[in-house]
Amino acid sequence: GDKVKQSPSALSLQEGTNSALRCNFSIAATTVQWFLQNPRGSLINLFYLVPGTKENGRLKSAFDSKESYSTLHIRDAQLEDSGTYFCAAEASGDSNYQLIWGSGTKLIIKP
Amino acid sequence: EAGVTQSPRYAVLQEGQAVSFWCDPISGHDTLYWYQQPRDQGPQLLVYFRDEAVIDNSQLPSDRFSAVRPKGTNSTLKIQSAKQGDTATYLCASSFVQGNTLYFGAGTRLSVL
Numbered sequence: 001g002d003k004v005k006q007s008p009s010a011l012s013l014q015e016g017t018n019s020a021l022r023c024n025f026s027i028a029a030t031t032v033q034w035f036l037q038n039p040r041g042s043l044i045n046l047f048y049l050v051p052g053t054k055e056n057g058r059l060k061s062a063f064d065s066k067e068s069y070s071t072l073h074i075r076d077a078q079l080e081d082s083g084t085y086f087c088a089a090e091a092s093g094d095s096n097y098q099l100i101w102g103s104g105t106k107l108i109i110k111p
Numbered sequence: 112e113a114g115v116t117q118s119p120r121y122a123v124l125q126e127g128q129a130v131s132f133w134c135d136p137i138s139g140h141d142t143l144y145w146y147q148q149p150r151d152q153g154p155q156l157l158v159y160f161r162d163e164a165v166i167d168n169s170q171l172p173s174d175r176f177s178a179v180r181p182k183g184t185n186s187t188l189k190i191q192s193a194k195q196g197d198t199a200t201y202l203c204a205s206s207f208v209q210g211n212t213l214y215f216g217a218g219t220r221l222s223v224l
Binding site for chain 2: 035041043044048088098099104
């Protein structure tokens, strides 16, 4: 099964509303990164997390390593938030570092 | 600070042709990664370097793909004889050290006809 499972796979929201994206891990994740791939295809790093919470403007993310999940909250969604959101986790115990990626959440913000 | 720079932005090939992709990471970043991203999928690691050394190339199809980073700065990924299944976006990323925040370039979109 998927080591990093993202939900939902797709989401459509009205501008100005709030949303929550989630990643569940079946690996012992030590760090998590969240990325936005915009409609032009660029991958933008949103957060790098050790267990805990970070906030940046309308975005807030949390990573709970004991419960094996991470969340990304978007407040007051804007049109430019549209794109695909990926989470990626680093697993402990790997001799060679590798980020394990989720399959993404496609987010569409409608005016 | 300049970001990760990739070229070309697009490439269109016939099967059997060769192509090279070039990446200039963020200055001072010792770790450089090449990813392949098929359409509507997440990025898949091909190879990564620490300085000039290949750390993991286990996912690189070694019969046709090669990657080098000779001076520990710029890197080149080459496909010797492209196949239609290689159609994807090829992304380069760098981080200050292994395990830190990943910064991606804009990617090269490859179509193999």
